[in-house]
Amino acid sequence: MFTFNEISFSYNKKGVELFNNFSMNLEAGNVYGLLGKNGAGKSTLIYLMTGLLTPQSGEVTMDGINVRRRLPQTMGDLFLVPEEFELPRLTLKKYVDINAPFYPRFSMEDMERYLEIFEMGGMMDAKLHALSMGQKKKVFMAFAFATNTRALIMDEPTNGLDIPSKSQFRKLITTGMTDDKMILISTHQVRDISDILDHVAIIDHSKVLLNASIADVVSHIAFRPLREGDHPIFVLQSPYGPLGAVPAQQGEETKVDLEMLFNATIQAPESINQLFTSSK
Amino acid sequence: MNFKDNKAIYLQIADRIGDQILSGALVPEGKVPSVRELAAEIEVNANTVARTYDHLQHSGVIYTKRGLGYFVSSEAKEKIVASRREQLMQGEMDYFLGQLKAVGITPAELQDLYSNYLNK
Numbered sequence A: 001m002f003t004f005n006e007i008s009f010s011y012n013k014k015g016v017e018l019f020n021n022f023s024m025n026l027e028a029g030n031v032y033g034l035l036g037k038n039g040a041g042k043s044t045l046i047y048l049m050t051g052l053l054t055p056q057s058g059e060v061t062m063d064g065i066n067v068r069r070r071l072p073q074t075m076g077d078l079f080l081v082p083e084e085f086e087l088p089r090l091t092l093k094k095y096v097d098i099n100a101p102f103y104p105r106f107s108m109e110d111m112e113r114y115l116e117i118f119e120m121g122g123m124m125d126a127k128l129h130a131l132s133m134g135q136k137k138k139v140f141m142a143f144a145f146a147t148n149t150r151a152l153i154m155d156e157p158t159n160g161l162d163i164p165s166k167s168q169f170r171k172l173i174t175t176g177m178t179d180d181k182m183i184l185i186s187t188h189q190v191r192d193i194s195d196i197l198d199h200v201a202i203i204d205h206s207k208v209l210l211n212a213s214i215a216d217v218v219s220h221i222a223f224r225p226l227r228e229g230d231h232p233i234f235v236l237q238s239p240y241g242p243l244g245a246v247p248a249q250q251g252e253e254t255k256v257d258l259e260m261l262f263n264a265t266i267q268a269p270e271s272i273n274q275l276f277t278s279s280k
Numbered sequence B: 001m002n003f004k005d006n007k008a009i010y011l012q013i014a015d016r017i018g019d020q021i022l023s024g025a026l027v028p029e030g031k032v033p034s035v036r037e038l039a040a041e042i043e044v045n046a047n048t049v050a051r052t053y054d055h056l057q058h059s060g061v062i063y064t065k066r067g068l069g070y071f072v073s074s075e076a077k078e079k080i081v082a083s084r085r086e087q088l089m090q091g092e093m094d095y096f097l098g099q100l101k102a103v104g105i106t107p108a109e110l111q112d113l114y115s116n117y118l119n120k
Helices: A042-049 A093-101 A108-117 A132-145 A165-177 A214-220 A259-269 A269-278 B009-023 B035-042 B046-058 B076-102 B106-117
Strands: A002-009 A018-028 A031-035 A059-061 A080-083 A153-154 A182-186 A199-204 A209-214 A221-225 A234-236 A242-248 B064-065 B069-072
Touching: A002 A182, A018 A031, A018 A042, A018 A153, A018 A209, A031 A042, A042 A059, A042 A080, A042 A182, A080 A242, A093 B106, A108 A132, A108 A199, A108 A242, A132 A153, A132 A165, A132 A242, A153 B046, A165 B035, A199 A214, A199 A259, A209 A214, A209 A259, A214 A221, A214 A269, A214 B046, A214 B064, A221 A259, A234 A259, A242 A259, A259 A269, B009 B035, B046 B064
Parallel strands: A031 A182, A031 A199, A080 A153, A153 A182
Antiparallel strands: A002 A018, A002 A059, A199 A209, A221 A242, A234 A242, B064 B069
């Protein structure tokens, strides 16, 4: 659905290039987790794919169309939930009346259903500026899903959400996801989202260090207490003894520990990628 | 749903469905929730649940009716009990017996313990 085709980008001409010949594909039917350290370029990547920033060279396309052209057919089919945003001094109902027409597949029924998931049903007459930060985020995400755009891009969506809302957020994703949609979640809060991802992309220093399906990760890497004779790629000390990421034995499948996968990939990207290529 | 740390999630979901069949919450020839329904309920990726259903179908616990979804097979309980028995005998039982030996519990004591447990 999205293609980053050898893009290069820096915020100013003399500055360091954040991306240099960067390429990546994102396909429909997947929930992507975009992970990277602070300053790795996650938000920049998101702005590049939504047409808010222009690469100095290369292009980002959605269904073959350069997103930079910001054609109505593109903009009506993608939705960005930024990390921070302001909502106008309107009631939710008025906001929806004004903004929904830009999205051909918007559904009021879905909007109410998603508000319900966040326990915010019956909020249509609420004044947006009177809502707390977390409530604003929930209302905006409910709207984002209700637009039924095929691409939904969220930057740190669980920031500012309270504890019960994080579970509601997962329910929103698993309820709203369909095979023709692509959801990309950029986050540091890996624990919030690890069970809902199809695919994980880890970026650092303008490179894709890992871009793999969760199914592939599970079949190649085991995350578990270490045993004698293991050759771990990454070791983590815990109160219960050392845990590690080790090459998975035939038939061995463990739950993916995203935090450990992230740390292992940042520390030893070659060893991680070797695991994937050696068995192909 | 809270997952244990070192067992693949799709297998943990399979265990959960197995539990529901053994407890009678899901009955033979009864309908199993759709992949999307269950994914939303337990807040897990739909492809993971699809994998669980593949696994359960492969082991004969559920089957699909074209266009209608998944159903509990009539022999599901027997299949689950047999596979859990096998798992227990291969893995946990060995560990458990080792622990009994380590703390010196005799076969007679074990028999009493188990009889009392069953009479509870």
